[in-house]
Amino acid sequence: MSTPTRAWSLAGLVAGGAGLSASYVVATLLAVRESPVVAVAGGVVSLTPGPVAEFLIGLVGRADKPLLLGGVVLVVLAVLAWSGRLARRRWWAAVAVLVALAVVGGAAVLARRGTGVEDLVPVAAGLLVWVGTLSVLTDPLRRTDAALAAGASEGPASSRRTFLVGTGAVVGVSAVAALAGRLAGSGRRAVEQSRALLRIPGISEPSLPAGVDLGVEGVPPWMTPAEDFYRIDTSLAPPAIEPGEWRLRVHGLVDRELDLGFDDLLARERTESWITLNCVSNTVGGTLVGNAWWSGVRLADLLEEAGVQDGADALLQTSEDGWTCGTPLSVVTDGREAMLAVAMNGRPLPIEHGFPVRTVVPGLYGYVSATKWVVDIEVTRFADFTAYWTERGWGEQGPVKTASRIDVPRSGSTVPAGRVRMGGTAWAQGTGIEAVEVAVDGGAWQAAELATVPNEDCWVSWLAEVDLPAGRHQLRVRATDADGEVQTGVVRDVLPDGATGWHTIDVSAD
Incomplete structure (x- = not known):
């Protein structure tokens, strides 16, 4: 006789939950840029081939990100349960599995833009709690197995009580820790508050032009509300950036590099326009398209200020989360309202749509123009780089089709x-x-x-x-x-x- 296998699996799950909770709390307290689970899911997105990504977008639409995160969590839970079962016979093997998971999480964290060694602290903390909790929870199970192997009809009652009490205590502490971490996670809420209080001078409320609505019931509103505007991007946890901390670097084939803060941007002349954006993943008759009133600063004005050098034909844009796109320079400078947008429909950009600053370029699909949370623009040549989606098989230029x-x-x-x-x-x-x-x-x-x-x-x-x-x-x-x-x-x-x-x-x- 021996203890039920499910008890060991439960020990693995509970220990893993404790480790993940610890990692979450430490990540929140240290305000690191990426939690391990989100980083791993982001890595899955980055490694997904273009055709597969397109199939998934077509299959589940806007539910792609929750489903991906859920899938990563399910895989992790399965591995945790397996680690508990491994600990029954080969303790070192269970520890090796946990270390391997931590290595995967750490590598995914470091692969994200702007992360450093300090971002590994939550991973290390989670691993230590993980291993320690698994040791504590499996000790009474081992004592029970030892007693049964020695001929006892059942294990010591104290061991069963220890396991049950320990499991319950760990679950309770993990839940409280996760809740505390959530309450302490003020980063997103602080940015939401900053956005709500932000007043941008010179931004006008949208007023629908006369004659744009033919009054046909069932046709979507001519101005798409921000909450209904499509969102297709690779960010599982949208960056939360305080306006005062945002910086934009304009560099590359220019005479003068620019390093701008949010106030620097607002000090420049602003432009506003009705612009329709659509995703390259939009199928014929699809809904990945929306029309909004955008307010911001003309990209052409910034480029003129920087002084574009001969030979340049592209802008390599980079988001705070590391996503990149290549934009034809000719489109940005041909007189259209290509802009660094700071407002959408008369309000500061929603976080999910790029707050505090994003790029909007009419006439191009989003994958080559619409960089949310933009922080870097390099004036360069298409021959010298390959952007995120281009690397995955999509076209280089991306002009919108009628x-x-x-x-x-x-x-x-x-x-x-x-x-x-x-x-x-x-x-x-x-x-x-x-x-x-x-x-x-x-x-x-x-x-x-x-x-x-x-x-x-x-x-x-x-x-x-x-x-x-x-x-x-x-x-x-x-x-x-x-x-x-x-x-x-x-x-x-x-x-x-x-x-x-x-x-x-x-x-x-x-």
């Missing part, structure tokens, strides 16, 4: 037979939309009514009425940009530089 979408009626819905209203949105940032057309069952294209728009960099709402007799029907939409280029009907995947094709839906008329 696109249109049917928002009403919904695909698969049933509508009354007869005259049916269709409505949706279209966009071609940097060029603008000249026309939108719809077709029923592969028939002739008919023109849709377009709303008015304030500039070429924002999306446009459209409205059309079509006749649908009873039965099943296929509805289709296409757009033409201001240069006269008709949106292609050729269906292509989002890889390597954006999806193409006409958005097509099926409806029933009854």
Whole structure:
């Protein structure tokens, strides 16, 4: 006879929980940049090939980050339970497993931008608590096994009590420690408070331009609320940066390097504009697109101040979390409202959308332009670097493709037979939309009514009425940009530089 295997597994889980709690508390108290679990999950993101990442985004959408963190936690829990079982026969093997986990966590922490040896302190603290707790919890189990091996009918009652009391105590202390760590974790809350109190001079409240809304129920609002704006990035724990601590370095092929703080940026002339942003992962008819009122400082003005040297053709942007993107210099300096944005819809940027400063470049997909929490801009050449997503198989330049979408009626819905209203949105940032057309069952294209728009960099709402007799029907939409280029009907995947094709839906008329 021997103690149940589940008791050893429980010991491993409880000891691991104590170690993770200790690591979390120490990380919070020391205000280190990355917790081990988040760092490991971030490492998984970095190592994920582009096609796999695209598949996951398409599969789970905005739930990708919680699911990834949950997956990492489940794997860790499984390893912890296994370590407890290993400790039964081979104590050294269990310790080796825990050390290996700590090494993985430490390596992931050091791989993140801006981390140093001091960021390993939580990992070391967690490992010590881990091993110590596992030793304490498995000692009564070993004594019970020894008694049973000697012929006793059951282990000592004191050993069982010690194990149960010890397990309960560790669970309780771990829970209290985790709660204390959360209460002590004032970094994010402090930044949220700073953001709430921040008043940026010269930032105006958004006022919807006349005629942008055609009043079609079911079409998304022309101005996308910040809380509804799509978020696709690689950051599992968005950096929390106090405005007073933010710095931006502009360097590389320039005559004068710039080192700017938040107040330095606000001292410059500001610009505001309606700009639509969309993700390269947006499928035909997808929702990874939004329109907002952005306020900030023109990138072109900063580059003029720095003095761009001959031969430069790119900006290598770097985020606080280490993410990089390469932006064509020509797009930033051709007169469009490319900016270092400090506000969105008349309010300081939400933390998840780049507070305190991010870049916004109309006409480019986000993966080559929209750097949240931007801290470094190097004026360089495309030939001299490979950015984050380019390294994973995506295109280098990333210009937005003309696109249109049917928002009403919904695909698969049933509508009354007869005259049916269709409505949706279209966009071609940097060029603008000249026309939108719809077709029923592969028939002739008919023109849709377009709303008015304030500039070429924002999306446009459209409205059309079509006749649908009873039965099943296929509805289709296409757009033409201001240069006269008709949106292609050729269906292509989002890889390597954006999806193409006409958005097509099926409806029933009854």
